[in-house]
Amino acid sequence: xxxxxxxxxxxxxxxxxxxxxxxxxxxxxxxxxxxxxxxxxxxxxxxxxxxxxxxxxxxxxxxxxxxxxxxxxxxxxxxxxxxxxxxxxxxxxxxxxxxxxxxxxxxxxxx
Amino acid sequence: xxxxxxxxxxxxxxxxxxxxxxxxxxxxxxxxxxxxxxxxxxxxxxxxxxxxxxxxxxxxxxxxxxxxxxxxxxxxxxxxxxxxxxxxxxxxxxxxxxxxxxxxxxxxxxxxx
Numbered sequence: 001x002x003x004x005x006x007x008x009x010x011x012x013x014x015x016x017x018x019x020x021x022x023x024x025x026x027x028x029x030x031x032x033x034x035x036x037x038x039x040x041x042x043x044x045x046x047x048x049x050x051x052x053x054x055x056x057x058x059x060x061x062x063x064x065x066x067x068x069x070x071x072x073x074x075x076x077x078x079x080x081x082x083x084x085x086x087x088x089x090x091x092x093x094x095x096x097x098x099x100x101x102x103x104x105x106x107x108x109x110x111x
Numbered sequence: 112x113x114x115x116x117x118x119x120x121x122x123x124x125x126x127x128x129x130x131x132x133x134x135x136x137x138x139x140x141x142x143x144x145x146x147x148x149x150x151x152x153x154x155x156x157x158x159x160x161x162x163x164x165x166x167x168x169x170x171x172x173x174x175x176x177x178x179x180x181x182x183x184x185x186x187x188x189x190x191x192x193x194x195x196x197x198x199x200x201x202x203x204x205x206x207x208x209x210x211x212x213x214x215x216x217x218x219x220x221x222x223x224x
Contacts, residue, residue, distance in 0.1 A: 032211045034212075041217065042217050042218075043115070043203070043215030043216050043217050043218050044154060044201070044215050046214070049211040089153050089154075096166075096209050098144075098156045098159060098167060099156070101155075102153060103152075103153060104151075104153055
């Protein structure tokens with residue numbers, strides 16, 4: 001399943017499928033791009049970040065892709081599990097400036 | 112200990128009340144933050160403290176007054192709030208203000224009546 005940033009804030013996927021959450025960012029001067037996960041009733045939780053001079057970074061079951069040409073960031077979750085259901089925020093950061101959160105995408109995993 | 116602890120979890124206050132939100136971390140982080148989050152919206156930064164000094168104030172109304180008594184504690188004093196100030200108030204900390212990994216508390220759900 002795949003979301004298209006601001007136009008599809010909700011993404012539903014079958015358990016075991018891969019998920020792709022997209023984000024368009026605005027500040028080409030940002031040093032880092034970050035993904036946070038927020039479960040219901042909890043604060044955001046850091047997932048993974050990527051420096052602006054990279055185009056791909058992998059973590060455990062997650063991969064972040066950065067396309068600076070079109071100012072696009074994506075989070076890929078492999079073998080999506082029910083525990084992955086949450087709202088996912090992309091964020092950008094430049095130096096000591098604040099962490100600016102983009103609009104979130106709600107991921108729902110269907111068992 | 113990787114927790115940021117916020118109290119209270121829920122708060123209902125009248126527009127003439129004075130209340131305080133509290134945040135505590137024991138990770139040795141030197142940057143602490145207050146964010147405001149309305150329903151279905153991303154967190155919005157309010158204040159940043161770096162080494163116990165106010166570093167960023169994102170044009171927040173004076174009815175919100177932050178305080179950092181020491182490196183582990185962060186307070187947000189509330190006075191004469193409006194109903195539109197009802198939101199989830201999140202505290203976060205990081206090793207420094209340049210770090211991308213911030214640890215968030217569970218937030219205080221504030222309702223102003």
